[in-house]
Amino acid sequence: MNRTRFLLRTAAIYGLIGAFIGSHMAGAGSYIYRSVHAHILVVGWLSLFAFSVYYKLFPIPKQSKLAFLHVWTAFLGSIGLTAGMWFYYVQPFPEADLFNMIFFIIGGTILLISFILFAIMTFVHGKYIQE
Ligand code: HEM
């Protein structure tokens, strides 16, 4: 898998969805989607874009397990967090209270793990960061 291309395309799709939701919020005058919109853009668009550029800039080895785990937790965590926020704040399924909260917590935790892995990677793979 090409990490840069995968993350870049995912970021672009997030950007599209996030900007669309922003336009909808502005048009509808309802800010119920505010945190979903904000996280789709700052996590999905900006952070995944930054990760994509990171893998392009630095020659992290293809077989790096850390990088593999980082990319997949970023992908799954960003979906988990934003969908979880949608379940929790917008309440499309209000009867599934416990599910909404657990989904939100698990999604957020996976994303947090992704950021931890990224921080570790900048040290463990420090030698690939050129002067
Ligand atoms: C189509 C373009 C966009 C529209 C129409 C739009 C619209 C909005 C609206 C109506 C709000 C709610 C404002 C409020 O709470 O008073 C909002 C919040 C926010 N937007 Fe956007 N937005 C757009 C693009 C973006 C982009 C590209 C980003 C970041 C990359 C972004 C990041 C945020 C953030 C972080 C918030 C939360 C701000 C806060 O809670 O104070 N938005 N946006």
Ligand code: HEM
């Ligand atoms: C690790 C998982 C994360 C969790 C569980 C989380 C959770 C939250 C929560 C609960 C809020 C308050 C939302 C509200 O009451 O409207 C918030 C706000 C915010 N977060 Fe996050 N967040 C996470 C990651 C991030 C990341 C990585 C960024 C930036 C790259 C970010 C940027 C923001 C911004 C700009 C706001 C204010 C906008 C808003 O009100 O929604 N968050 N976050």
